Every structure is written in C-alpha cells, then in structure tokens.
Amino acid sequence: MSQSILERDYTESPAPQRAEPPKIGLSSEQAAELRQKYGANSLASERKARPLRIFMGQFKDVMVMILIIASAVSAFIGEYYDALTIIIIVVLNAVLGFVQEYRTEKTLLALKNMAAPMAKAYRDGHLTVIPASELVPGDVISLEAGDKAAADSVILSAKGLMADESVLTGESVPVSKTAGNTRDTDNSLGKPNIIYSGSIITKGTAAARVIATGVNAQMGRISGMLTDIDEEETPLQKRLGELGKVVAVICLVVCVIVAGAGILKGEPVFDMLMTGITIAIAAIPEGLPATVTIALALAVSRMLKQNALVHKLHSVETLGCTSVICTDKTGTITENKMTVKKAYTHSGDYEFSGQGYRVSGRITSSKGESENIKSSAVLRELLRCGVLCSNADISDDAGDERTIAGNERVIAGDPTEAALLIAAAKGGMNHNAERMAYKRIDELPFDSDVRRMTVIVKDPSGQGMMSYCKGAADVILERCSHILTESGIKELSYSVRKEISDKCGEMSSEALRVLAFAYCPKASKNSPDSGMVFLGLMGMTDPPREEAKKAVRLCRSARIRTVMITGDHKNTAAAVARQAGILTGEGRVITGEEMSKMTDRELENAARDASVFARVSPADKLRIVRAYKRLGHIVTMTGDGVNDAPAVKEADIGVAMGITGTDVTREAADMVLLDDNFATLVSAVEQGRGIYANIRKFVRYLLSCNIGEVLTMFLGIVMGMPMVLLPAQILLVNLVTDGLPAVALGVEPCGEENMKMPPRKKDESFFSGGLMFRIVFRGILIGICTLACFTVMLRTGGSLAAARTGALATLVMSQLFHVFECKSETGNIFTVPYFNNVRLILAVLFSVAVLAAAIYIPFLQMVFTTVPLTGEQLLIAAGLAFAAPLLQCFGAK
Template sequence: MSGLTSKEAQARLRRDGENELAAAEKIHPIRMFLGQFRDVMVLILLAATGISAFLGELTDAVTIILIVLLNAILGFLQEYRTEQTLESLHSLTAPSAMVCRDGRWQTVPARELVCGDLVRLEAGDQVPADAALVEAAGMAVNESILTGESEAVTKQPGDPEDRQNVLHKKNLVYAGTAVLRGSGNAVVIATGVQTQMGQISAMLQSVQQDMTPLQKRLASLGKVVAVICLLVCGAVFLAGVLRGEPVFEMLMTGITIAIAAIPEGLPATVTIALALAVSRMMKHGALVNRLHSVETLGCASVICSDKTGTITENRMTVTEIWAGDEDFQVTGTGLRMAGAVMQEGRSVNPMAKPALQELLICGTLCSTAELDSEFPRKSQRNRGENTASGVWHATGDPTEVALLVAAEKGGISRKPLLRKHPVQHTEPFDSETRRMGVTVEAGAGTCTYWKGALDRILELCTFAMQDGKTVPLTERMRKQILQKAEMLSDQALRVLAFAKQETGHDGVFLGLAGMIDPPRAAARTAIRTCARAQIRTVMITGDHKNTAAAIARQAGLLRGKKAMTGAELDALTDAQLDACLDEYSVFARVNPGHKLRLVRAYRRRGEIVAMTGDGVNDAPAIKEADVGVAMGKNGTDVARQAADMVLTDDNFATLVDAVEQGRCVYANIRKFVRYLLSCNIGEVLTMFLGILMGMPVVLLPTQLLLVNLVTDGLPAIALGLEPPEPEAMTKPPRRPEESFFSDGLMGRIVLRGVLIGIGTLGSFSTILRMGGTLEAARTAALCTLILSQLVHVFECKSETRTLFSVRYGNNFWLLGAVLVSLAVLGAAVLLPMLQVIFSTVLLTGQQLGIAAGFSLAVPLIGGVLGRKPKK
C-alpha cells in the first residue's frame, strides 16, 4: 500500500475533522466558586451573618462568614479538580505520527491523521489512532488503559475486510496504547471521537455528578433549620407583642433568638469530621479527592471491583506442576519467598524427582527475567521448601518471574545455573512460533530448553521423561498430556509446556506448569466482611469468563451467582438487565460502555455504587458511580482524577476498611448533630420560655456566645473522632431515601433539648426564689446549661447504649474537650476579669449544688424517658 495523497488527506480532514478528542465546555472558575453558595444551609448562615453584623455582634458575624468561606473553598477545589479529568485524556494522545503520503514516509502532527492513512508503528511508539494492521513483525501492545489487563497483547494482520472497530481484536491497534515490541504498518480506521479513546471521552462528558447522600441530608436539615428559625422568630415576636412589649424590640429579640437556634458550627464540624476521617484513611492507604465521598462510601450497597491487582495479587503464581506423570502443588503467592513444592501434602525434594527437577531448570534457564535471590539472615531454606519471610524483587515478564519463584521454592536458583550452563543462543518468544528457546552449554556439548504453548512444544518432542528415564512419546501419552492440559485450563490456569533437546537429538517432553494471578488473602476476608454487612461485591473485568469465574470462586465472590460476558450483556435490553442483575456477580470481557451501563443499572435500582478501576477504560464508570475509586500503583492519571478516592496499595481490603470508616463518619455526624441540635433547642427554649413566663432575660448575649463558640464547638468536634463501633460492619447499608433523623433521632433530640431548657430555667428561677441576685441566677443558669450539655455529649457517643454503658475511654479527645470546656466555664465564673466580660459572679456552695443538681437530673430523666426498647 502507498497510502493517501496529500490532496485526499486534506479533503478527508475537512470532512471528518481533526484527530482530537472533543473538548468539554469549561465553567469559569469564578462562576464555579459562586455556585458553592446555593446551598440552603449556606444561605441561612449568610443571612445570619448579615443580621449579626446589623445587631453589632461582629464576633458572631466574622465566625460564621469564615465557616462559610472555608466550605466554599473546599467545594470549589473538588469541583475544579473534577473538571481536569477530560483534559488528562489529551496527554494520552500521540503528538505526531509516521505516515505514508504521496508515496513517501513523513512525520505529521497526529491531529492531521485521517481514515485511510497508512501509519508505521515501532516499539516505544504511542498509537495515534485506531488502525487495522496490514503488516506486523513480533508486535505486542500494552492495552491496559483501555482493557484494564496489564499483560501484553500480541498483534498480527487479519482479514483486510475486517475493519469493525471493537476492543480485544488481534488485528487492531488503538489510539493511546503503547507498542512494547516489534513493528508494523496499519491503516487508520477511526480518528478523534470515533476512536475507542474518543468514545470514552464522550462517555465522560455525558456523566453528571449528583449530590452525595450526605449533601442531600444536610440540605434537608438546612430546610428544617430554616423553618425552625422562622417559627421561633415569629413565636417570640407574637408573644412579646401580645404582652405589650415594643414591636421593634420584640422583632430584634426574636431574630436574636432565631440566630441562636442556628447551629452555625454544623458545617464546620461536618467538614472537620470528614477531614479527620480522610486523615485516618490516608494512614490505611486510601487518599480521598472528594470530601463528602467518605460518608457516601459508608452507604455503599454494591461494590463493582476490577479483578487484576484489586482482588488478585497482580502477580502470576505457579500453583500446579505436572511432570513425569505426577502432580505437584506449589504453595505461596506472588513474590513472597515463603512456599514449597508439595505432593500429597508433603514437601518434595526435586532432586528425587528428575522430571520435576528438569522442568524447574528449564523454566529457570529459558527466561530473561531476573530475581533478587538474597535472603534475610534468619531465613531457613531447604530443597523443596523455603520458609523465608521476605519478598522477592523481580524484573521481567510476569510469567517468567512466576517460574523463577517456583524454582527457588524447589531450591533451584538462576545465577548458579547460569554459571554452570552459560547461554550460547536465545530464540525469543514470537507470536507466530508461540515458544521460546535457549541453548546452553551442557558438559562437552549443548542443550536447548524450550517453553511455550503445548501444541508448539509437543511438535518438537518424540520422547518424554518418566521415572527418571527418557521413554518414547506414544500416541496414548500425547492424549494424556492434552487431557491434563485441558484439566488445568478448566481451573482457569494459564498452561505452559516444557521440553529439552540435546544437540543432534529429538526433544524430550518434561511436563506442564499451571499458573494464575491468585486472589489476595486480604481480599477474601474483605469480601466476607462485605457479605456480613450486606454489601454486594461484583467483579467487572476485561479478562476471559472462565478465568474471572475461577478467581471469583476462589475469592468467595460467586456464592451461587453466575458470570456474564460483555457480548451476553449486549443482547439484553435495560429492562431485561434490571430483571436478572441479581443473578450475576461476575461480568467478564467487558468494554468501557459495558462498565458504565452496569453502574447505571445498579443505580437505577436505588443502589449506592462504588466502582474501582485503574485504566482510562474505567474512567466513565468511575465518574458515574456514587463513589469512584482509582488504583494508586497501577492507575492512570485519568482514572485517578475521575475518582473520588485513590487506593495507594491497589488492595480491595483497603476499600472495605474505607467503607467502615465511611459508616463511622456518618454515625459520628449523627452524634454531633444530635448534640448540637439538642443544645441549641435547650438554649432557645431557655430564652423563649423565659420571655413567655415574664422572667428577666435568662442569659445575656455574651453568655450565649460563650456557650456556642466554646462549650458547643469543642465537644462536637471531638465526637467526630469517635472510633467505629464494633457492630458497624454487621448492619445493612443505609438506603438513600432514609431520613437523617431516622430511628427516632429527632424525638431524642427534641426531648433532650426540652429537658436541658427546663433544667436551665429551673436553676435560674430557683436561685431567684431563694433570694439570689439576678447575676447569680444567670451564672447558675449558665453553669446548668453548660454542665447539662457536657453530660449529654457522653450520651451522644452511642445510639444504643445508655450513659452508664458507653465506653468512656475510647476517645481521649472527647475527654480532653470536656475538660477544656469545664476549665473555660470555671475561668468565666472565678476570674474577676472574665466575670466582667461575661457578667458572672462567684456562686455559693448551695447555689453551685442547685446548678449541678439540675444538670444531673436532666440525663437521669432523659435516660428513663428516652430509653429505646430492645429489639
């Protein structure tokens, strides 16, 4: 082929457009920032800021506006980061391409490529457009960013008429992928948005991010607070006017008390609780990009997980060997040194099994991988078993590394072997021959070791090794070998065959090795934890169906469910998919569109979906999911920027730990919302009922400010540091429609707030009736109010335990916050300078006893009236 002429290329460029991904509509940063102030709670706080400033309460106004700005900045940063996801795709496109135009090869900008162009690709090149190969020599391509599978894909020319642009085709190369080895020429069949990468770009633009469950609940809470504020303001105003008080004065009083009803510390406390959870998760290997996603993860009812590297080790491991007509098992996984070659439950010395020994030698010599074989000083190492506790350091092809590790477990090391058998010649693996050979010195002559596909190894052999002897390879033995290979393949093992061939002789068949990327032990435990927590774990992978199902079975993920391929998924309508979705827990051989469709299907059913992934192919589904999770080790920048969370260790178990933290965060938010609202209701009722009963003003503005900024804030923040409760991962996930005040929380809040208010008024009126001064009565009321709240904070530690059964010692921050609040109260009452500021006086022992008595009566009465019945 001679390619296109320049004239033809220009005409097609005008017709089809440039070979570039579609640019997303950009939102101006200022518009994005102003959009953070649309929330109901934020609008209430802004109104409170203006009113506080008008009334001269500048400290309140400054505090509230700082809280609002902090939340707006955090929200802006999260949204701005999300907007960068699409721009990251552009960095994956090749800047230039070698193309044949007008009968000669030339370099042109990749954006000028058109369908029909003939491009040349070599090792190290980035593929500039989707193209069909017309020539290829030993070409292998890394397609992991599109398929999620890290293993190199061999490429070869196919039917010239086969130009259908779908994934997983041997004769196609895809834009954004990298040529690892070999070279070839290909005809461009898709450019720009028509490429597989372009389709992913379009999917990303179609995804709209919704509010998280927590944001929806906080918005709902904001509406409730707004209604309460209006009702309080109206009630105080009417009560005062009916008593004959001046209209303007009562309007200002009503507004002041309504502002006291606003839990202005709530947004800051929520933000702090989420930030603290982020810090804890970071220590466990989970980096959070979007703050509210921490809590959303706690609601997750479905986790859609990739297979490779997330549920599995992402390291091939030899688990089965068949040599000399005998079966052997290899224990240990990945690059861990510990492991053994076993037979019938006992470790085997390969020196006593010639066929096994020769197979391990063959796998060791017929390799270009390297293994760091230095052991820790305290390791114990015997033939057939290695009990070292360290980890190997390896370079090279994952399959060859697995063979080297298996040989080390059998006591056979590569470096000593190479000294004994220096390499003379290597025949590298080729997609056509599907085998690799290495010729080494052996005594006075040479010997060639072979490994590769079974059919290509068997055709070299006329002998086999059995019982330490070389025997003719009969037809019956060939059938037996094929049957054994099929049995290993049925276990989803990748099967390699081995042979040796001495100079001038036919090949001797040595045996088979079966290997797999095994599930992580921690992933199996995490999947069981998810099952107890009624969270469905679903594997979505680009791997083959049998392999995916086998891994799922080993990981404990199938549990009577079935596996479905992407092709089978395409045959279903959305209605049919929704109807049968519960029957499947494995989806194999899927493309980016399938992943996005599955996430949307689960969300249609009302599920809260967490989606993990590492490639560009995962980015649309990651962005669509309620919580998108990217891999930190092997993930692409696009996946990481589309995600709400990044796992630095690529481990499924880390994600499940994060789910527990998410549940803990929501539980803690309920705890301090309960605390703040109970306290605020107590404060409002104290002022409101005092006015209705014709009493003097119970608490002065400076005293209310002391309560709100110090004794309310510090304990509430400390409640955000409560550790997860033991039963956190035994409960089902919360439903998205569940009220923030579910399970009787609002009733407990109102009851406790009423009791705090009544207790504070009781202390105030008792002191007055006993002849105490107004200043003493107010000081006693202040002490009662604060002490009641500090006792109540311990009640808020649990929704199922009473004040007498909660764990006091599991949160030292809370104990510290209570002590600080008590110290502030003591200073305000005892220090003359602070007495002037807060209008307090030194109480007598009797007055102090009355204040303490009303404070302790409140939790005792609340414990009796608010006790939850046992279920």
C-alpha cells in the same frame, strides 16, 4: 525497527492525485491537511467550571443560605460579633469545599497524559520522532517492545508482536497481534490486527497505519463517557440538606411565635420582631457545617494513615452507605502477577506454592514431598526450558537492589515469561546461570499463527546445538515424537499423548493458562522445532490476593455484596471469583455478549443474582453500575485501568488503585487505595459507617443544645420575665461550649457494631430511629432546667446578673453532661464509656475552664456581664444541670 518490515508501500494515501512511486508514510503537506480535517491527536476536553463558579457554588446549600441570612440580620440589629463569626464559618467551609471540588477537575487532564508523548512515524519517507499529538489517520508508525501506542492503528506487518491492553480491556495477559486486512478501518475492541492507543508493546516489532486519533480512538471514546457523567450529591449532602430545611422551618416558626406572643401582650411591634429574629438566630446551629467539615477531615486523616486517600470529604460517609461493591478483577482482587500453580511431567504432577513474584514458595510432588532440580531430571529440564524460552528478567537474589520486601522480585518483560523464571527459582534454578551455560544463538518468536516460541542454544558439552520450545499444548504435541522420563528419552505413545491431552484439559478447567514445553537435544538449524522431546506442562494463573479473600468475607458479614466485573474470559473470572469467595453456589456469571441482548430492565433483574460479569466493555461497566443504582443500592466501584474510569466516576463512590492504577482512574475516583489492598477498602467502609454515626451524635448534641437555648429565651419572654440570657452569653455558649465538644464527638472510635448492621437505605431519614424525639425531648429538659435556675436565683434574693450567670452555668453544664449521653444512641449517662475518647474529655474540661473564666475573671465579667457565684449558687446550678440527664433516663430511651 529495520527497513525490512516495510518492504512494500502500506501508505495508500487517502486521495492520490496522480501516479507516483510508492512512498512510506505521509508527506508533511499531507499530514498538515489531515490535521486540519481530523484535529489534534488529543482527548476531548471536559466541560470545566471556572474557579469563581466553583467557589460560588459552595453557597447553594440550604444551611449555608440560612447562615448568610442570619449573619445579615445580626449585623442589621447590631450583633456584629455574631455576624462576623457566622461569616467566618461560612467562608471557611466554602474554601474547603472549593479545594476539594477543584481537584476533581484534573480528571481529563490526567487522561490526556495517558497517551504516549512521542511517536515514531514515517514522514517524507523517513522515520521521524514526532509529538504524539501530531499523528493523523494515514500516518505509518513504527512500534517495538516498550513503546506505548499513541493512536489506534491497523497492523501492516509484525514480528512476534504482543501487546498489553489491560489499560483498556482489564485482561492481565498480553495478547498476540498479527497483520491482517491492511485496509481495515474498524477499531472495535478485541481485534488481533489493531493496536489500540494506550496499550504497551511487550514483545516484537511492527509497522502500522493510524486509523483513528483523538476522540475517535478507543481511549477518546472513554473520555467522552467521562464527560457525559454528571456529579450527584452524596447521601450525607442530601441528609444535611434535609437538616437545613428542618432548621429553616424551626427558625421561621420561632420567629413568628415569639413576635406574635409579644405583640398580643401589647409590646411594640418592631421590638418584638427584632426579639423574634434574635431568638431564631440562636436556634441556628452555626457550628454544624464547620463541625461536619472538621469531623470528615479528621476521618480523612485517619484513613490516609491506613493507606486510603480520599479526594472528596463527603465521600467518607458515602462509603459507609455502600451496599454493593463492584470490583475489577485484575490488580484488585488478583495480584496482576502471573504465577505458575501446577506442572505435569512423565514423572508426576507438581504444585507450586507462593504468590506473585515471590520466590519464597516451594514445589511439592503429588505425594506432598518437596522437589527441586536435584531430585528430578525431568523437572530440571522442564524448568530450564521455561527459563531459556523467556525474554523476561527478574532481580537475581536477595542482595539485588531491585529485590523488595517479602522476597518479592522486580520483573521486566512479559508477565507470563517472568512467571516461568519465578517457578524455576522456586526449584533452586538461577536463570542467569542457565542462560550463561546455554547461550542463545537464535530465536523463532511466538506469534498467533505458529502459537509457539523456539530458541536455539549452544550445547554446553560443545556437541552442537540444542533447541527449546514452548507454546500451546496441541501445537507442541504435534511436533514431539518422544518424551523425557527419569530413565531417559522414550517414544511418545498414543496413550501417553491422550494422558497429556487429558491433563491439559484438567488444568484448563481450573482456569489455568496451560503451556507445553519440549526440547531437541540435537537440533537442526533448518528445522529446530521438529522431532522434539516432550518435557511437560505448566499451568499458571493470576491468583487472588489472600487479603482480598478476607476482605470479601468481611464485606459479607457487613451485608455488603461484592460483584466482580472484568474483561477476562468467563471461566477464568468464575474460577478467580470462587477462590476469592465472591462466587458462591447461588451466584450467576453473566458475559458482555449476554448483556448486549438484555434491555435495561432485564439487566436489573439479572443483576440481583449476578456475582460475576465477564468479557465486558467500558460501556457495559457503566450499564452495570447504573443498574445497581436504579435498584436502590449505594454502589462502590473499584478499578485501576482507563477502562474502569467511566464506571468509577459514575458510581456513588469510586475507588482507584494507587500503585497499579492509571492517573485518569485515580483522578476520577473519590478515593485511592495507596497499597492496592482490597482489605484497605473494608477498613475505609468501617470508617465511613463510623463517621456517619458520629455525625448523628454531634447533630443530636448541637440541636438539643440549641433547642434548649431557644426554649429558655422563648419561655422567659412568654412568662413576662427579664431577658434570661444576653446576646454575648448566647454567643459564648454557641462558640465554645457547643463547638469543641461537638468536634470531639466527631472523632469517637468506630465501634465493631457498625460493621454488624446492614447498610443504611438510600432514602433513610437522617432522624431515623427516634433521633428527632430524643433531640426535642432533651432540648426541652435543658430549657426547663436553665429557666428553673434563673427563677430560683431570682426568688432567693439573687440579683438579675447573678440569676443570668446561674442560668448560663446551668445551660453550659447541662450541655456538657449531655455530650456524654450522645456517645451512644442506646445508652445513658450511667452506661456510656467515658474514657475511650480522650479528646472529648479534654474538650469538656476546656469548656468548663472557659465557663469558670467568664464567671470569675474580672475582665471577662465585663465582656459577658457575669458576676461571681457563691458556693450555694454553684450547687443549685450544678444540681439542676444534672437533673436533665436523670429525667432523660426515666423519660426517654
């Protein structure tokens, strides 16, 4: 930056000891003293749990505690295989949970990295590049286009300064910054004389004095919000906790009943206690935590293929509970790419098709005819003015290596100026060719005082200089005396001025950002922007994504409410929300100013009808998310900027953008959309609903099977029979025939019916809809049929080993029949689709093969104490196993 920007002393040292000649910036000694006072220019560290503490926290779950106790008891009574198996399962789940949770601890580290790593500051009277962490209040820094501000600073002097503050405010358009009160120390958001930490300088140069660093800067205040947000259990974790309590009660009741029944019959007390404990252990579905983890992990893998990256496994199911999606506007619903949509000239109105930075759109007149620079001299001059009054650059043609798929051009510079180049390209104009023909001599940059930009160029005909100007419509009109028409330059009459003003108001009412354009064919170097010829108006906007519109409709059909939360102006936000289908006739738009006057209870009432929240701060976003959570909703919050991070972390499920999103938002989120596509979120919701349905399916399967096993053992003891199944045989059932089919149920295809039902209520029981009755009823049938096979084989002359083998075969086959019933909560064994899940069929075949091997391979016969069954015995076992689903059809729905 040139020295002229700092012609006078802006330092005003905090505590001058004596009169000294003015100096620029601080001395090294002053900076060191201030660093001791204010600390380093870094963000607050989050309260981090130690790795060991995180790992040990994985064992707090009720179900895990039951498994640990079961493992200890199994080892105590000599069942070492059971004990080892259970411990392996517990440790595996703990490791997976630790890995997922430890990743979330990166949030604040990513936020620290958002600050610029280096800064240009005046130290000891010289401009020096120093680490941004060394900046202190009082430092004078230099900024120019492309720099990222490293601290909140008051502007001392500026030339054509524009800053992109979307990372903090969510507004897509860079804002103009000017010098004001150089003694200002208030770094509240939205001030034109303050540069905020993390913002990007898109145009111009400036000198500024640092007024807030670290946690006192706006970026630091957001980090404080993140630190204050506590993690909550997901709905699935709460429901699994509920399930663990149910299992604990069942185990305790079984143990007491079995031990009590045996003692009353005169059996030894110690033996019956051990028997009761053994049967209680059989009641524990030790494969459940592993099955849940595997099912969630497979769902995460499927979602990754659809461009949704999940940080936390349990977030998959939480997403399926979503009843409200609070979405950011810029870059989420919209493309975050300014696009010219309409233009006005004396020749008529024009519309521009196409989205973003694609040049595949076209220009059409009010008659619906295609237009280009050959068909209208006025349109050609308007587009040329936009090109020349732009410092942006775009990839030139389809062969340019910067051009990406879909005819999308890569841009560099201000988004508004890039939109002008894209509009010209749609009309057939090459911006590089125009700039070569009209070589720039000088520029009067845009600032908030003059509200216009003027460039002076050489006349290609060699007859002197020309000037082109763009800016606010009222400012440009004041400087115009004539207007360009298809028949030449004519005087600008009052009626035409009024027509232009009316047209400007019409465009603004459609939430378009309107710029006016003019030129002077014979420009004076001393007054290049007076006596100009009016060319026309262009209205531009950041349009909604087409896929976002479809996604909003899908959310509505799934009875999920979409609410837009943005820092943009109320009218702009409302217009985009209407185009996207978020704001309908009954919807309400609430501003941050209105929110500031509401109590939390009033905000809750207002949120019931609100579809859009505009001009909101990061703290407002937090209040909104919390209001919907207090109303009983499961809230999903999407965002990309740092301003979204606290609300993203507070929400039940936080979703960040993978392309435009900042590191801090991605790390604070539970899920990242790798393609920034709102439609991907809807697909993830469908997966979330499907995975919960699948978890209910395999929980139903596992609990029914375990109840069947317990009843088999319990009734056998009560009836005075020999032990129906030996511990090794129960272990075989639990590890092989229970586990694999349950995992296969976890990858059942997500049916379309899941997206036609309303979201589940937050307090809905895991066993809602009669699930518990179906589990218990089926478990009783499994137990009775298994016990019947054991009894029949004993009474038909079979040995005790053959009876136990037959009971084992009946138990396994009845469970394998039941796994197909579990595919649907409304169908039965005859109506469910069998072939839509190949993994389930393979798992059942594998289980059948394991059962056959255990019965007919000599070595395994010794391990599991089985004997070969005759054909007749196999038919008895298969018949009784199939009797259970038949009775289920008639006995329960």
